[in-house]
Amino acid sequence: MNDNNFWKKEINRYLKYRKYKNPFSYYYPEKKASMGILVNYFADFIDMRNAKILELGMGTGLALVLAIKKGAICTGIDQSAEACKFAGMIKEDYLIPKEYKTLILLMKISRNGIQMKSLT
Amino acid sequence: MFNVGVIEHFLPEGQLAFLKRMKIFSKKFVAIGIPDYNSPIFKSFLNYFYRVNKENTKEHLEINVLNLFKKTGISFLDKIGLGIGISSKEINFKDPTLLQFLSKILDSKDLKNFTVNHNMVDWLIKKELSLSKQDRDIFGFLDIYLGKV
Numbered sequence: 001m002n003d004n005n006f007w008k009k010e011i012n013r014y015l016k017y018r019k020y021k022n023p024f025s026y027y028y029p030e031k032k033a034s035m036g037i038l039v040n041y042f043a044d045f046i047d048m049r050n051a052k053i054l055e056l057g058m059g060t061g062l063a064l065v066l067a068i069k070k071g072a073i074c075t076g077i078d079q080s081a082e083a084c085k086f087a088g089m090i091k092e093d094y095l096i097p098k099e100y101k102t103l104i105l106l107m108k109i110s111r112n113g114i115q116m117k118s119l120t
Numbered sequence: 121m122f123n124v125g126v127i128e129h130f131l132p133e134g135q136l137a138f139l140k141r142m143k144i145f146s147k148k149f150v151a152i153g154i155p156d157y158n159s160p161i162f163k164s165f166l167n168y169f170y171r172v173n174k175e176n177t178k179e180h181l182e183i184n185v186l187n188l189f190k191k192t193g194i195s196f197l198d199k200i201g202l203g204i205g206i207s208s209k210e211i212n213f214k215d216p217t218l219l220q221f222l223s224k225i226l227d228s229k230d231l232k233n234f235t236v237n238h239n240m241v242d243w244l245i246k247k248e249l250s251l252s253k254q255d256r257d258i259f260g261f262l263d264i265y266l267g268k269v
Contacts, residue, residue, distance in 0.1 A: 025238040030205030033244035037202060038124070038153070038264065045149060045197070045266065054145070056138075057126035 007082030010060075014089065023093055024062060031062065039066040048072045061087030061105065065094045068102045075104040121146040124153030124262065128183045135183055139192045146269045150194060152185050153202070156263045160218035161206050165261065168210040185265040194267035201260025204248050208234045221259055225251070 017026035024032050042048070049071035055064055058076030060083070067074050078084050084107045091103050121142050127135050142150045155162050189196050208231060212218060222231055225247050236244065248256065257263075 020238070022238065025241050029236045029238055029241050030203065030244065032241045033205055033248065034203040034262070036241070036245055037248060041200060041202075041264065042122075042149075042151070052147075054121045056121065056123040056142070059125075063122075063124070 003080035004082045007059075007080050007086055011082060011086050011089070014086065018089075018093070024060075024090065028060075031060075035063045035066055039063055039070065042067070043070055058087055058105070059083050061090050061103070062094075064103055065090055068095060068099055073102045075106065077106045079107070081107055121149070122151035122153070124264075125155065127152055127185075128154045128181055131181065132183075135181075135188055136191060139188045139194065143192050143194055143269055148269060149197075150267045150269060151264055152188075152267075153262045153264045154183055154185060156201060156260055159201070159259055159261055160212075160215050160221065161204060161259050162261045164212035164215060164218055165206060165210050167212055185263070189265070189267050194269055197266045197268050199257070199266070200253070200264050201256035201258065201262070202248075202264050203261030204251070204256070204259055205236045205240075205244050205261075207236050208232055218259075221255070 014023060014027045017023040020026055042053075048067060051067075051072045053064065053067050053072045053074045055061070055074070055076045058064060058078050061076045064072075064074040064076050064087075076087055078087070084105050087105050091100065091105070095103060127138055130138055139150075139152075155166075157163075186196055188194075204225065206222070211222065211231065211234075213232075219231070226234060251259075
Protein backbone atom coordinates (compact mmCIF):
# COMPACT_ATOMS: atom_id res chain seq x y z
CA MET A 1 0.00 0.00 0.00
CA ASN A 2 1.51 3.37 -0.90
CA ASP A 3 1.61 6.23 1.58
CA ASN A 4 -1.22 8.26 0.07
CA ASN A 5 -3.62 5.31 -0.06
CA PHE A 6 -2.79 4.43 3.53
CA TRP A 7 -3.42 7.99 4.73
CA LYS A 8 -6.62 8.30 2.66
CA LYS A 9 -8.01 5.29 4.51
CA GLU A 10 -6.91 6.72 7.83
CA ILE A 11 -8.53 10.10 7.06
CA ASN A 12 -11.81 8.35 6.27
CA ARG A 13 -11.63 6.52 9.57
CA TYR A 14 -10.86 9.75 11.43
CA LEU A 15 -13.72 11.61 9.75
CA LYS A 16 -16.22 9.24 11.40
CA TYR A 17 -15.14 10.55 14.79
CA ARG A 18 -14.83 14.21 13.95
CA LYS A 19 -18.30 14.87 15.35
CA TYR A 20 -16.97 14.13 18.85
CA LYS A 21 -15.17 16.60 21.07
CA ASN A 22 -11.88 14.73 21.19
CA PRO A 23 -11.83 12.83 17.88
CA PHE A 24 -8.28 11.49 18.06
CA SER A 25 -9.09 9.60 21.26
CA TYR A 26 -11.79 7.75 19.33
CA TYR A 27 -9.70 7.29 16.20
CA TYR A 28 -6.54 5.93 17.83
CA PRO A 29 -6.51 6.01 21.66
CA GLU A 30 -3.26 4.00 21.90
CA LYS A 31 -1.44 6.57 19.76
CA LYS A 32 -2.94 9.48 21.69
CA ALA A 33 -1.56 7.96 24.88
CA SER A 34 1.90 7.16 23.51
CA MET A 35 2.37 10.53 21.82
CA GLY A 36 1.37 12.21 25.10
CA ILE A 37 4.05 10.22 26.92
CA LEU A 38 6.59 11.00 24.19
CA VAL A 39 6.06 14.75 24.38
CA ASN A 40 6.28 14.67 28.18
CA TYR A 41 9.51 12.71 27.82
CA PHE A 42 10.93 15.43 25.55
CA ALA A 43 9.91 18.00 28.16
CA ASP A 44 12.17 16.23 30.67
CA PHE A 45 15.15 17.19 28.53
CA ILE A 46 14.25 20.53 26.97
CA ASP A 47 12.37 23.63 27.99
CA MET A 48 9.37 23.38 25.69
CA ARG A 49 8.51 27.07 25.88
CA ASN A 50 9.52 28.50 22.48
CA ALA A 51 11.55 25.35 21.68
CA LYS A 52 11.76 24.82 17.93
CA ILE A 53 10.78 21.28 17.03
CA LEU A 54 10.87 19.63 13.63
CA GLU A 55 9.29 16.26 12.91
CA LEU A 56 10.35 14.43 9.77
CA GLY A 57 7.45 12.27 8.61
CA MET A 58 4.84 13.80 10.88
CA GLY A 59 1.91 11.60 9.77
CA THR A 60 -1.07 12.89 11.74
CA GLY A 61 1.03 15.61 13.37
CA LEU A 62 -0.43 14.80 16.78
CA ALA A 63 2.94 14.87 18.60
CA LEU A 64 3.56 18.37 17.26
CA VAL A 65 0.13 19.59 18.33
CA LEU A 66 0.79 18.26 21.84
CA ALA A 67 4.20 19.97 21.85
CA ILE A 68 2.56 23.26 20.86
CA LYS A 69 0.26 22.92 23.85
CA LYS A 70 3.43 22.99 25.94
CA GLY A 71 4.63 26.17 24.24
CA ALA A 72 6.83 24.81 21.44
CA ILE A 73 6.97 26.17 17.89
CA CYS A 74 6.71 23.26 15.50
CA THR A 75 7.23 22.30 11.90
CA GLY A 76 6.19 19.01 10.39
CA ILE A 77 7.25 17.52 7.07
CA ASP A 78 5.73 14.60 5.23
CA GLN A 79 6.11 13.36 1.69
CA SER A 80 2.48 12.26 1.53
CA ALA A 81 -0.05 14.92 0.52
CA GLU A 82 -2.74 12.96 2.33
CA ALA A 83 -0.74 12.86 5.57
CA CYS A 84 -0.35 16.64 5.29
CA LYS A 85 -4.11 16.94 4.78
CA PHE A 86 -4.66 14.78 7.86
CA ALA A 87 -2.25 16.88 9.94
CA GLY A 88 -4.15 19.98 8.78
CA MET A 89 -7.35 18.47 10.20
CA ILE A 90 -5.66 17.66 13.52
CA LYS A 91 -4.38 21.23 13.60
CA GLU A 92 -7.91 22.56 13.09
CA ASP A 93 -9.40 20.20 15.66
CA TYR A 94 -6.85 20.67 18.41
CA LEU A 95 -5.34 24.12 18.10
CA ILE A 96 -7.05 27.40 18.76
CA PRO A 97 -6.56 30.05 16.03
CA LYS A 98 -3.92 31.98 17.96
CA GLU A 99 -1.83 28.78 18.06
CA TYR A 100 -2.16 28.18 14.31
CA LYS A 101 1.02 30.03 13.41
CA THR A 102 3.04 27.84 15.76
CA LEU A 103 2.52 24.81 13.53
CA ILE A 104 3.90 24.91 10.02
CA LEU A 105 3.17 21.97 7.74
CA LEU A 106 5.40 21.23 4.78
CA MET A 107 5.16 18.65 2.08
CA LYS A 108 8.33 17.21 0.66
CA ILE A 109 7.85 17.17 -3.10
CA SER A 110 11.28 16.15 -4.23
CA ARG A 111 13.28 13.04 -3.52
CA ASN A 112 16.45 15.06 -3.02
CA GLY A 113 14.92 16.67 0.03
CA ILE A 114 15.46 20.26 -1.10
CA GLN A 115 12.17 21.45 -2.53
CA MET A 116 9.42 21.95 0.00
CA LYS A 117 5.88 23.11 -0.50
CA SER A 118 4.46 25.15 2.34
CA LEU A 119 0.93 24.18 3.22
CA THR A 120 0.31 26.76 5.89
CA MET B 121 14.35 17.20 15.64
CA PHE B 122 12.65 13.84 15.68
CA ASN B 123 10.85 11.16 13.76
CA VAL B 124 8.88 8.09 14.71
CA GLY B 125 8.40 5.07 12.46
CA VAL B 126 10.22 6.55 9.49
CA ILE B 127 13.90 5.69 9.34
CA GLU B 128 13.46 1.90 9.46
CA HIS B 129 11.86 2.10 6.02
CA PHE B 130 15.14 3.27 4.49
CA LEU B 131 17.97 1.03 3.31
CA PRO B 132 21.08 1.17 5.55
CA GLU B 133 22.86 3.80 3.43
CA GLY B 134 19.68 5.89 3.45
CA GLN B 135 19.43 5.57 7.23
CA LEU B 136 22.95 6.92 7.60
CA ALA B 137 22.32 9.79 5.16
CA PHE B 138 19.12 10.60 7.04
CA LEU B 139 20.94 10.81 10.38
CA LYS B 140 23.71 12.91 8.85
CA ARG B 141 21.11 15.41 7.61
CA MET B 142 19.42 15.43 11.00
CA LYS B 143 22.73 16.23 12.63
CA ILE B 144 23.38 19.11 10.24
CA PHE B 145 20.01 20.74 10.80
CA SER B 146 19.44 20.01 14.49
CA LYS B 147 20.80 22.46 17.02
CA LYS B 148 20.62 20.29 20.13
CA PHE B 149 18.73 17.03 20.22
CA VAL B 150 17.65 14.31 17.86
CA ALA B 151 15.18 11.59 18.74
CA ILE B 152 14.55 8.49 16.66
CA GLY B 153 11.56 6.23 17.26
CA ILE B 154 11.56 2.79 15.68
CA PRO B 155 9.44 -0.30 16.28
CA ASP B 156 10.90 -2.66 18.85
CA TYR B 157 11.08 -5.84 16.78
CA ASN B 158 11.52 -7.93 19.94
CA SER B 159 8.56 -6.47 21.79
CA PRO B 160 5.83 -9.10 22.28
CA ILE B 161 3.27 -6.31 21.80
CA PHE B 162 4.79 -5.20 18.49
CA LYS B 163 5.12 -8.77 17.22
CA SER B 164 1.55 -9.54 18.15
CA PHE B 165 0.25 -6.36 16.50
CA LEU B 166 2.26 -7.00 13.33
CA ASN B 167 0.84 -10.51 12.98
CA TYR B 168 -2.65 -9.07 13.32
CA PHE B 169 -1.89 -6.32 10.78
CA TYR B 170 -0.59 -8.79 8.19
CA ARG B 171 -3.58 -11.06 8.76
CA VAL B 172 -6.11 -8.27 8.31
CA ASN B 173 -4.40 -6.56 5.41
CA LYS B 174 -3.43 -9.85 3.76
CA GLU B 175 0.09 -8.67 3.09
CA ASN B 176 3.38 -9.81 4.42
CA THR B 177 5.91 -7.52 2.85
CA LYS B 178 8.95 -6.77 4.92
CA GLU B 179 8.60 -3.02 5.09
CA HIS B 180 10.56 -2.64 8.30
CA LEU B 181 14.26 -3.02 7.68
CA GLU B 182 16.99 -3.86 10.14
CA ILE B 183 18.32 -0.83 11.93
CA ASN B 184 20.83 -0.16 14.68
CA VAL B 185 20.27 3.37 15.95
CA LEU B 186 23.18 3.31 18.41
CA ASN B 187 25.51 2.39 15.58
CA LEU B 188 24.09 5.19 13.43
CA PHE B 189 24.58 7.66 16.30
CA LYS B 190 28.18 6.51 16.60
CA LYS B 191 28.85 6.80 12.87
CA THR B 192 27.39 10.31 12.72
CA GLY B 193 28.98 11.56 15.93
CA ILE B 194 25.68 12.01 17.79
CA SER B 195 26.02 11.37 21.55
CA PHE B 196 23.57 8.84 22.88
CA LEU B 197 21.65 10.23 25.87
CA ASP B 198 18.80 7.91 26.69
CA LYS B 199 16.43 5.23 25.42
CA ILE B 200 12.86 4.40 26.45
CA GLY B 201 10.30 1.83 25.45
CA LEU B 202 6.99 3.41 24.47
CA GLY B 203 3.44 2.21 23.79
CA ILE B 204 1.75 -0.69 25.56
CA GLY B 205 -1.81 -0.29 24.27
CA ILE B 206 -3.23 -3.35 22.56
CA SER B 207 -6.77 -4.68 22.10
CA SER B 208 -7.83 -8.31 22.30
CA LYS B 209 -8.25 -8.69 18.52
CA GLU B 210 -4.54 -7.89 18.16
CA ILE B 211 -3.33 -10.11 21.01
CA ASN B 212 -1.46 -13.29 20.20
CA PHE B 213 -3.03 -15.63 22.76
CA LYS B 214 -0.30 -18.17 22.12
CA ASP B 215 2.38 -15.93 23.63
CA PRO B 216 2.59 -16.67 27.40
CA THR B 217 5.00 -13.77 28.07
CA LEU B 218 2.58 -11.30 26.53
CA LEU B 219 -0.42 -12.80 28.33
CA GLN B 220 1.35 -12.68 31.68
CA PHE B 221 2.29 -9.04 31.16
CA LEU B 222 -1.20 -8.01 30.03
CA SER B 223 -2.85 -9.82 32.94
CA LYS B 224 -0.64 -7.80 35.24
CA ILE B 225 -1.54 -4.40 33.77
CA LEU B 226 -5.19 -4.94 32.90
CA ASP B 227 -6.29 -5.49 36.49
CA SER B 228 -9.48 -7.50 36.38
CA LYS B 229 -10.38 -6.59 32.81
CA ASP B 230 -11.32 -9.49 30.57
CA LEU B 231 -8.40 -10.08 28.23
CA LYS B 232 -10.53 -11.87 25.63
CA ASN B 233 -12.94 -8.95 25.28
CA PHE B 234 -10.67 -6.03 25.84
CA THR B 235 -10.70 -2.98 23.59
CA VAL B 236 -8.81 0.21 24.16
CA ASN B 237 -11.39 2.96 23.78
CA HIS B 238 -11.57 6.76 23.85
CA ASN B 239 -12.09 6.87 27.61
CA MET B 240 -8.87 5.00 28.30
CA VAL B 241 -6.20 7.43 27.11
CA ASP B 242 -5.39 8.82 30.56
CA TRP B 243 -5.65 5.33 32.07
CA LEU B 244 -3.16 3.99 29.51
CA ILE B 245 -0.72 6.82 30.18
CA LYS B 246 -0.96 6.23 33.92
CA LYS B 247 -0.49 2.47 33.50
CA GLU B 248 2.49 2.86 31.22
CA LEU B 249 4.21 5.38 33.47
CA SER B 250 3.68 3.12 36.48
CA LEU B 251 5.69 0.31 34.85
CA SER B 252 9.36 -0.26 35.52
CA LYS B 253 11.83 0.97 32.90
CA GLN B 254 12.67 -2.67 32.24
CA ASP B 255 9.05 -3.60 31.48
CA ARG B 256 8.65 -0.57 29.24
CA ASP B 257 11.84 -1.51 27.39
CA ILE B 258 10.75 -5.10 26.92
CA PHE B 259 7.10 -4.59 26.03
CA GLY B 260 6.96 -1.08 24.57
CA PHE B 261 5.85 -1.07 20.95
CA LEU B 262 8.48 1.53 20.07
CA ASP B 263 12.04 2.24 21.09
CA ILE B 264 12.83 5.94 21.39
CA TYR B 265 16.51 6.87 21.19
CA LEU B 266 17.53 10.34 22.27
CA GLY B 267 20.83 11.84 21.15
CA LYS B 268 22.66 15.12 21.55
CA VAL B 269 24.26 16.80 18.57
